[in-house]
Amino acid sequence: MKKFFSVSDAGNLSNLVDKALDIKSNPFAHKHLGENKMLGLVFLNPSLRTRMSTQIAAVNLGMDVIVMNMGQDGWALETKDGVVMNGDTVEHVKEAAAVMGSYCDVIGLRSFPSLKDKVQDYSEDFFNKFNAYCKVPLVSLESATRHPLQSLTDLITIRETWKSDKKPKILLAWAPHIKALPQAVPNSFSEWMCKAQEENLVDFQIAQPEGFELAPSFTQGASIYYDLQEGLKDVDYVYVKNWSSYENYGELYQGDASPWMIDLEHLKATNNAKVMHCLPVRRDVVLASEVLDSDHSIVIQEAGNRVWAAQAVLKSILENI
């Protein structure tokens, strides 16, 4: 692996999940692999789970880690070419990425979308430029449109908790929120589940209000329901997540979204479904406390698996350096 940005970098999903579960059962088996290798974690936006889990994954592999919180350091990067830099940006991504690439053997990068300019966000201009200029393997720690380490984690968690021979039926369910959130997590989840469906691992569908369709390129092969109750019927996993509109880019839901907040009553229509969320979750806004506090919820196990997803990716990268 030379880059980890979208599902197309993951190869066969089943193999990558196997690899991650092997690592989980023996986390320190490859401690030599990262010796004298430096991982730079570059955050343009804050992070808790991603930072901790990736840092631990690297340490488990024997790597050293440097964390740069660019936002906190007031280190605004310019991404546009040909601009006279007499404003707020202090350094161009050309230089910043090239320098960090010269210091580190692998880089992890987090950057959120603006939610203002759809074309710009969906071009993944920043991530692509950073990747081009840093010249070392680059791992997305969430970009404008994707969060692949989260999606790999989710697939690991489904594999780990699914005990039947038949394929699990999985619903991505839109949920309310008070702020406009990126589409990165649901895009990525959908992208990975569509690929898993192609690999005959899962059945995948989405429930969401009209006007909240994800970009079509992320949902090829997914059934879409505009009625939450219909979407929930007989599913084995409910993946709860808010996102702002792709169509009316970055807009919040107009009107009362509360019927979309899943509670125990909703879950009666499911096959005693497991409930997932990438966290952080606003209790009783996004998801009912009674669900989070019930046996339906596997959100903590899911968050814990972030380590093994990151470690599987870093291991694949280190094996190819």
Next chain:
Amino acid sequence: MKKFFSVSDAGNLSNLVDKALDIKSNPFAHKHLGENKMLGLVFLNPSLRTRMSTQIAAVNLGMDVIVMNMGQDGWALETKDGVVMNGDTVEHVKEAAAVMGSYCDVIGLRSFPSLKDKVQDYSEDFFNKFNAYCKVPLVSLESATRHPLQSLTDLITIRETWKSDKKPKILLAWAPHIKALPQAVPNSFSEWMCKAQEENLVDFQIAQPEGFELAPSFTQGASIYYDLQEGLKDVDYVYVKNWSSYENYGELYQGDASPWMIDLEHLKATNNAKVMHCLPVRRDVVLASEVLDSDHSIVIQEAGNRVWAAQAVLKSILENI
């Protein structure tokens, strides 16, 4: 040791001090103990000494360390149950603590009191909830009402500097300040000194203005003086510290507090006392520069001992994982 929060977690104080001084004389003797063990240091409030000393203690034991500055990352945690999280808090302590506990083998946690709501602060609700949900050993790096690593440090420093066969006589002396400060450090110091007095290690007394009594549960067995000069008489150690009122919760001293600032003249009443302070100290507000710059002061040695206190506690925890 499974938790380090108050003096009751410390066991026999004399033994724990012995352990810390053993470690000080041979800091790297147990470097195998923490191998492949991760310490998470979670700061809701800033820290210099505590962060550096705990991080060094962990590294000396061979642990890996991740530091999370929650405040800087704008990661406000909800602690109340049953609240609809449509406000400023982005994640509930239930999830945050459980996730961090799944990532780390041991967690250190710092959180200051509000100084607004005495009942809430003294319930130690946040620390207790974090402890319940993280499910791994939790070390207080200062909580709403206590700072036990500081108090262990103080006891180590007294043992190290006391060369007589008789018990040292110790005064906790209230001092002026320009801001309302928590009672955590003096509460803890008093709690530990009262226990040390029970173990027949020290004689302990407090001097403070009326209305600045600490919560009675922390001062059982301590003599209390409202007159600084009387309190200072013949003491061997003066532990200088400001705190805001417990009675009129969080209030500053009304009137001129400057007579409570200890200078060389004050110390003439003592038995050539050593002067201690947990730092940071505002010179010539809390304590006279002439004292800090004199041989009376052992504040730097005291701060240095923070490493050995933390290392003794982490070692006890690692031995029980």
Next chain:
Amino acid sequence: MKKFFSVSDAGNLSNLVDKALDIKSNPFAHKHLGENKMLGLVFLNPSLRTRMSTQIAAVNLGMDVIVMNMGQDGWALETKDGVVMNGDTVEHVKEAAAVMGSYCDVIGLRSFPSLKDKVQDYSEDFFNKFNAYCKVPLVSLESATRHPLQSLTDLITIRETWKSDKKPKILLAWAPHIKALPQAVPNSFSEWMCKAQEENLVDFQIAQPEGFELAPSFTQGASIYYDLQEGLKDVDYVYVKNWSSYENYGELYQGDASPWMIDLEHLKATNNAKVMHCLPVRRDVVLASEVLDSDHSIVIQEAGNRVWAAQAVLKSILENI
């Protein structure tokens, strides 16, 4: 080496550069040297290259590293003696430096000048006091008037890229900027190049507008040009950097500085010069993009060499502890 603050701490420059290039060719050869040694990196001002490169250098030598971003933690230090600390400063450098020195084996310290008070800045009062109180080897990560790790890096980069038997001719060229910047980098570069000229390694000259002379103590032996075109003639290296006025302390250039921005046309007068800059650089304000994107530019190689400069200095210090 006991301290690294100015060129006078560097000894023979040629030897130190040799040492750094040896390390570059074999970065992990001295991994035992820093075992059980702690480096504290204390930043009063933000840093990207300096933090990453120094941290990597330390790790390459087997040291452990703690980073303290004092500004972010709101930890304002008092430096004046005899002041009643009832204002914004929470701790005196006397205590802070002494405590950090008791925790660490080596300390790196970054602090920028005020650009308000020339006498105060050029006294290097803060660095000198920190050095006096910390009592362990102190490495400047940029101080009020100097940035010696940058200058060592620059000399390494010149050595590495210069393939002729004759001495290279080097120009420090003042450049435009939108903000008032310290003189630390150009002071230091000039100080090191003047010494290198004494050691018969280079020929050194400066081009700058009138009124932008550096402090004379940093430019002994350098030819000074007020005409950029004259300064550029036949030089082998152009070191581009803005600085605010030393004479009219901290003032920006009045009028149109744009003729001082070097582009490809300017470089025609040179001996096909290599172009250097310490980064970050504002493109098309300080330096033309067409130059940065051309083969003239060695700014990325230069930034990469920061690691070997830091590692050579830390190695010299560790060998003397």
